[in-house]
Amino acid sequence: EVQLVQSGAEVKKPGESLKISCKASGYSFTSYWIGWVRQMPGKGLEWMGIIYPGDSDTRFSPSFQGQVTMSADKSINTAYLQWTSLKASDTAVYYCARRAITVAGTSPFDYWGQGALVTVSS
Amino acid sequence: DVQMTQSPSTLSASIGDRVTITCRASRTISTWLAWYQQKPGKAPKLLIYKASTLESGVPSRFSGSGSGTEFTLTISSLQPDDFATYYCQQYNGYPYTFGQGTKLESK
Numbered sequence: 001e002v003q004l005v006q007s008g009a010e011v012k013k014p015g016e017s018l019k020i021s022c023k024a025s026g027y028s029f030t031s032y033w034i035g036w037v038r039q040m041p042g043k044g045l046e047w048m049g050i051i052y053p054g055d056s057d058t059r060f061s062p063s064f065q066g067q068v069t070m071s072a073d074k075s076i077n078t079a080y081l082q083w084t085s086l087k088a089s090d091t092a093v094y095y096c097a098r099r100a101i102t103v104a105g106t107s108p109f110d111y112w113g114q115g116a117l118v119t120v121s122s
Numbered sequence: 123d124v125q126m127t128q129s130p131s132t133l134s135a136s137i138g139d140r141v142t143i144t145c146r147a148s149r150t151i152s153t154w155l156a157w158y159q160q161k162p163g164k165a166p167k168l169l170i171y172k173a174s175t176l177e178s179g180v181p182s183r184f185s186g187s188g189s190g191t192e193f194t195l196t197i198s199s200l201q202p203d204d205f206a207t208y209y210c211q212q213y214n215g216y217p218y219t220f221g222q223g224t225k226l227e228s229k
Contacts, residue, residue, distance in 0.1 A: 037166075044221075045211075046220065047220060049217075050216075050218075059216045059217075061217035095165055107213060108156035108158075108213050108218070109158075112167075113165065
């Protein structure tokens, strides 16, 4: 069974750093892209970026380029999203999701993590 | 970036109604469009991909159509479990942008 299990809720102060995780199981971790999606309180979904754990190739939305870092550790089937200096505006739920494999080479997200709430407040 | 615009933003409907949500892309995306359903406090769920292909396990009352820049999601006979927010997403090119969402509520 494919599962993406995310780390728990975090409460941080502005300026602090944070790394949240997404542990994959039930499939070949290095063969599928993992994406990250932000959902601010009461708002819609925002596509942040995507990483291919096989070679750590990453693609970012221009809105998030330089604001966060994505990484993956193949040895423990885990993807990460990281901030070096959080802002109050980073308060949101962050989802990881697996990009499906298709012959066409492009695809939507077929499996999602449960989400991780990040609260940034002084 | 490709901008995705959904309409309406909110839709009030009753059990048994036929419901249609529209999604427009700012430039052509062929049929590289997905629809997701999200319930409060839960992760989105993939319903339809490639504009009209039903994801495994999704009820057949859901259907999708369209190509190019205009797409629709139709629920043929609304069921209680269908009240949720629906998002379209283009995956023709990075970044894979989402529409702003359509909240389907009970009339």
